Structure formats: structure tokens, C-alpha cells
Amino acid sequence: MLIEEAIEFYKEQLKSSFESLTEKESEVQKMEQKQKESISGVQEESHNLQSLITSQFAELHQILTEKEQRLLGGVREEEEKIVKTMEKNLQEIQENLNSIQVELSKLREQANHKDGVIFLKIKCPVLLVSCVLAVIFIDIPNAFPLIRCLYNNIHFLSG
Known part of the structure; x- marks a missing residue:
């Protein structure tokens, strides 16, 4: 019976080890599941954040595009005003020059x-x-x- 007692003793130890390992396996599986859930949560947060960033940059791009168009329009309007004034001045200068040239022509005619x-x-x-x-x-x-x-x-x- 000694052999049977030894077998029984080792079977009990094996059973105890088996139960302990089964508990550890269950704990590790729970930890694995929690880690997978955490990874999934981080990935979901990251995707949400990426979507938010993309959306906000699209808004900023729209705002900047509108501002750019307003500024360019203002510059074009200012250019138009300035050029109009300068063209009026140029016309007056040309009229003055023409008058001077007519007078010079008369003076040359008189001198000759x-x-x-x-x-x-x-x-x-x-x-x-x-x-x-x-x-x-x-x-x-x-x-x-x-x-x-x-x-x-x-x-x-x-x-």
C-alpha cells in the first residue's frame, strides 16, 4: 500500500497544483481580456481624436480661406482706388505735357x-x-x- 499511498499523495499534490494553475490561468486570462479592452479603448480614443483633429483643421482651413479671400479682395479694391487716382494724375500730367509741347512748338515757330x-x-x-x-x-x-x-x-x- 505504500505505493498506493504515494500515488494518492502525488495525485493530491498534482490536484492542488492543477487547481492553483487553473486559478492563475483564469487570472491571466482576465488580465489578457482587460489588456485587450484597454488596447481597444486606446485605439478608439486615438481614432476619435484623429477625427476631431481632422475636423478642426478643416474648419480652420475654411476660416483661413475665407479670410484670405477677404484680404485679397481688400488689396484688389485698394489697388483699384490707387490706380484710378494715379491714372487721373497721369492724364493731368499728359495734358500738361501736351500743353507745354504746343507752347514749345509755337515758340520754335516764332524763333524761326x-x-x-x-x-x-x-x-x-x-x-x-x-x-x-x-x-x-x-x-x-x-x-x-x-x-x-x-x-x-x-x-x-x-x-
Whole structure:
């Protein structure tokens, strides 16, 4: 019976070890399940966060696009105002330039005129006014005889 007792003893130890390992197996399986649930939870949170980030960036992109369009529109409006004013100024400058060029053309024609009497008829009134202004503003001594001479010549030429 000794063998049977030894077998029984080892069977009890085996049964005890089996029960202990079965309990550990059950605990480890529970831990495994909890870990899988945790992993799944983290993955779900990550996907939700990724969706939120994508959604928020889409909103920001829309806001920035709208702001960009408003700013570009403002710049175009400002450019239009400035260019319109500058084009108006350019037109005035061109008109002034044209007027100056017409006057220059007239002066060239007068300067190239062959008839001296006609030249003096055109030029003497301008010289007389210049001399009178010089006397008034600069007080040139002895300018009156020059003015009288010019006046007499104008009177002679116009008569």
C-alpha cells in the first residue's frame, strides 16, 4: 500500500497544483481580456481624436480661406482706388505735357520766323511785362528808360 499511498499523495499534490494553475490561468486570462479592452479603448480614443483633429483643421482651413479671400479682395479694391487716382494724375500730367509741347512748338515757330517786325510784335509785349515786373519787384535803377523804349517800339509796331 505504500505505493498506493504515494500515488494518492502525488495525485493530491498534482490536484492542488492543477487547481492553483487553473486559478492563475483564469487570472491571466482576465488580465489578457482587460489588456485587450484597454488596447481597444486606446485605439478608439486615438481614432476619435484623429477625427476631431481632422475636423478642426478643416474648419480652420475654411476660416483661413475665407479670410484670405477677404484680404485679397481688400488689396484688389485698394489697388483699384490707387490706380484710378494715379491714372487721373497721369492724364493731368499728359495734358500738361501736351500743353507745354504746343507752347514749345509755337515758340520754335516764332524763333524761326524770318520777318523781324512780326517777331517783335509777338515778343515785345512779353519783354515789356517782364521789365515792369522787374522794376516793381527788384527796383532796378534806370529801368524806366528801357521800359519807355520798349513801349514806344510796341506802339510803333502795333500802329
